[in-house]
Amino acid sequence: MPKWFKITLKVIGVLVLLFILTIVGVTMYISFNKAKVLKMVNEQLDKSVDGTLVIGDMKPNFFRGLPDVSLSLQNVLVRDKNFNKHKHTLLNAKNFDISLNTLALFKGTIDINHITINNASIDLFTDSTGYSNTSVFKKDNKKVKDNPSESSSATQLKNFSLNNVNFTVDNRKANKLFNFAVKSLNGNIAYPDSGWHASFKLNVLAKSMAFNTLKGSFIENKQLEGDFSAGYNEDNGNVSVKVAPLNIGGDPFNVNAVFRTKKEPTDFSINLSAPQLLWRHASNLLAANIQKSLNMFNLDKPIAVSASINGSFGGGGDPLLFVTAKVQNNKLTTPGGVIENCSFNGSFTNNYIKGKEIGDENSIIKLTAFKGTYNHLPFTIDTGSVINLSKPIATGNFKSSFPAADLNWFLQDDVAKFSNGSADINLRYRADVVDYKINKPFVNGSINLRNTDFYYLPRKLKLKNSSFSLNFVKNDLILNNIRVQSGRSIVTMEGRVNNFLNLYYDAPEKILLTWQIRSPQLYLGEFLGFLGQRKAAPTAKRRGNDANFIDQLATALDKGRAEMHMQVNKVYYKKFLATDTRADLLTTEDGIIIKNVGLKTAGGSLSMNGRLVQGNNLNRFAINTTIVHVNMREFFTAFNNFGLQDFTSENLKGYLSAKTNITGGITDAGDLVPKSIKGNLDLSLRDAALLNFHPLIGVGKFVFPFRDLKNIMIPKLDGHFVVNGDMITIKPLQVSSSVLNVDVAGVYGMTKGTDIALDIPLRNPKDDFKIEDPEERKKKRYKGIVVHIRAHEEKGKMKIGWNKNHK
Structure with missing residues (x-):
């Protein structure tokens, strides 16, 4: 080594x-x-x-x-x-x-x-x-x-x-409460010349983050986990914090924050973003007062969200919030219903009006490029908003174009069923999201249907190739460009409902729709559905909150009234033809009021006023009618002889004027109910003839066996009759004819009960019309032998004999 x-x-x-x-x-x-x-x-x-x-x-x-x-x-x-x-x-x-x-x-x-x-x-x-x-x-x-x-x-x-x-x-x-249960916090600090810099790892439970304790806490009881980077700048006194990601309640957020410590009190700015966040998770991070409003809505799929929070650690006010979101092909649930295939760009702030106190009352949700489908109806909203989350008010421009048949999903076959044609909607609206029945929606704009066929279920009325336009102007509803066709009938209409939006929710029975109706030809048989009592359509299973609107619409149509002013060139009903017809009709909950009816028919004219009360398969009517110079044969043929069997159009010739005040019954099919007519009838005949009237022919065989009573000419006849079911009371009536003169009084039974007294002078009145002096003609009427005959029914058979009761 x-x-x-x-x-x-x-x-x-x-x-x-x-x-x-x-x-x-x-x-x-x-x-x-x-x-x-x-x-x-x-x-x-x-x-x-x-x-x-x-x-x-x-x-x-x-x-x-x-x-x-x-x-x-x-x-x-x-x-x-x-x-x-x-x-x-x-x-x-x-x-x-x-x-x-x-x-x-x-x-x-x-x-x-x-x-x-x-x-x-x-x-x-x-x-x-x-x-x-x-x-x-x-x-x-x-x-x-x-x-x-x-x-x-x-x-x-x-x-x-x-x-x-x-x-x-x-x-x-300042009414602020921040409380955190720190499970672990580990970090280190460095001290550069500018201040300090810290890095730390945090695991904490946020029990309370209340910027205003009067309104609740943000991220309450949410677990926070993340790696933080923070720094302090001595020159400006700002503390900056960054964390990516910060898991809040299990959802990852990117967070940047600045705390300005040199300000008194310290204020802050916090910016958060989350690329995939569920609506309910987002709302649950906010204070209870904001949660309550936002939880009225929901989105099924996650959305991209960013938010900025600006506030102060002093004072008791709410922090300034600004939240943006981007939604693509989502499902939106609202108090008014469910919107499918929903996409929009949204933003929220609680400082809608600058200078006003920050809070729920000054909040707004703004939506742009909104599109979706509501009950199969596609629509767009270029700009929409929900203002004041304490009492949310929705506003916006609603546009939609779709096949008219798609309305069947919306109405659920409860009101009408559509096929063919197209529809478009362009509305500007303002509506209370929660209390829309208390604070009435404000709607401006139009709804248009073109070339559609539809079946109006309560009246069993089928219309084809029909078009109409509904225009909402302030509180009123204006209907124009309306064309409906039922079979061979073609009708054009214009209408108006004043104060529609208020009455629609509060008092639908007070809705009055005023119509101006014109038609080149109208076949009444195609509209017999209006004779029957209004029938509720089968109740379909409702989808969500749609029931509120559909039920209200059905109620408004069912209970509302219509005032119709009609002008029709030609009116057809079975054998009846009228021209130059005018009428004022008012529909009520139980029937129709008929006013100022005037028409030309059978060479004369008819005017009428009355009322029709609808019931189950039987409708009661009461009418006052004035008939002027109509051809009797054509007139009786048109009205099916008014239910008479022995006295028909085949027995008549000449011109009729009359006044009636009668009541009766009519079926849903438009037929008179036998024995139902009651009332008074005043007749005036001119240039008339009685042809083949069997009761008189029978009398003739007994009294005038050699006279021809099959064609009795009657230049003039005025009479008064009282009708009571199948019994007609004949007030004393003088018949002056070319064959004989007859004084008639009694009761004529259309089925049974006939009892008529006839006073018949035997002299021939053939030349009486040449006598110009009425008094002289009257005296001559009873010269000679006068036969007093009684025609009455016994045991179901007609008996004719001397009138023993004559005095």
Whole structure:
């Protein structure tokens, strides 16, 4: 072995032995001079303490922290001078281990290179007046200024560890509470010229991070784990912190933060980002007041989120929040329903209006480039927002274009069923997200359907090749460009509902839709569904909150009223034809009110007013009708002889004018109900003829066996009748004809019960029309023999004989 190497080994051995002896000596020195060293430590620490510092015991730890000397301080207490008032101990550590610079110790000073705190609680308390127990560290620096040499002994901490430490910042004046259960915190600090730089690993449970205790805590009961890098700049007083990633409750975040310590009070800026974060996980990191609002919504898949939090450790206000998110092909659940295939860019801030107090009331969720599908209806919202999370109000522009048949998914076959055609929606809306029935939505814009076929279920009404446009203007609903077709009927319409949005939710039965209706031709048989009572469609299984809107829409259509002003060139119903028809109709919950009906038919005209009350398969009507100069044969044919069997259009000729006031029944198929008609009928006939009327022919066989009563010409006849089911009461009636004159009174039974008295002068009245003087004509009427006949029914057979009761 070379000589120089042997000498080197000997020198190293001597140095190691010397070092060991030094450590042993220091350890023995501390052990035999514990009281003196403990006093030195207390004096060193006391330089920065204005209160009580108690170290229960001190033990040296040989070889730990070599070449430094390690001391284990036990039961360390640090309390400010006002502890007896507020009862908050600044530091209570069961184990407080420090590493001391050995050379500094021999010089009579304490230089702490490492601190380890185990099983401890740190409580930084500020009362409602602003006094803090951290004042225990606020010493008078006058001596330091007078004797700068003392400042050279300031300790620079190089390594630190915390294990099982409860750390609390309780600021009663600012209503802030930060409480962390530190499982482990291990790091080191370097001291460049600009300040210091620290790296540390953290594992902590955030029990409370309340910037405003009145509104709850952020990241409450969330585990935080990460490797931090922090630094302090002496020039600007800023502490910067960076961690990537920081796991918060199991979700990784990139975090950058700045704490500005030279400001009074200290403020901060924290920036976080997470590339894949579930909505519920994100909302659960926020304060309870914000959680409550955000949890009204949900997104199924993770989203990319970034957030900035800016605030102050003084005052009691909320920190300023700004959150952005990017959503792609997600499923969004809202109080109003579920939106599939949802994509948008979103942002949130609680400082919507600058200068207004930061908080929920001043918050906004803003959405751009929003697109999705609601019950198979695709739509876009170029810009939408939800304002004021305390009472969220949604606003935006809603646009959609889709096949009309897609509406069936939305309506669920409860109101109408669509096929063919297209639909588009362009709406500007403002709606209360939660209490939309209390605070009515505001909607402006239009809904258009083109060339669609649909079946309106409550009325069993089928329409084809139909189009319409709904326009929302302020609170009103305006309907125009409406074209509906049912079979051969073509109708164009324009309508309006005043105060629609308010009535839609509060009082749908008060909705009044005013229609202007025109048609070149209308076949009433194709609209018989309106005769029947409104029928509720089969109830389908609802999907989520859609039921609210669908049920409300069905209720509005079912209970709402319509006021229709109609002008129709031609109206067809079975054999009936009317031209130049006009009518005012008002639908009610139980029927239809008929006003100002006027039309031309059978060479004359008809006007009518009345009401139709709908029931189960039977509808009751009450009408007042005026008929002017209609062709009797055509008129009776058009109305199916009004239910009469023995007296039909085949028995009539001439022109009829009449006034009626009758009630009756009509089926859902549009047929008169037999025996249902009741009321009064005033008839006026001109240039009439009674043809083949069997009751008179029967009488003629008995009284005038040689006269032809099959064609009786009646130039003029006025009569009054009372109809009661199948019984018609004939008020005294004079029939003056070309064949005979007859005075008629009694009851005519359409099925049974006929009892008619006839007074028949036997003279031939053929030339009576030549007598111009009415009085003379009246006298001549009864000259000669007058036969008094009674036609009545007995045991189901008609009997004709002398009227023994005539006086």
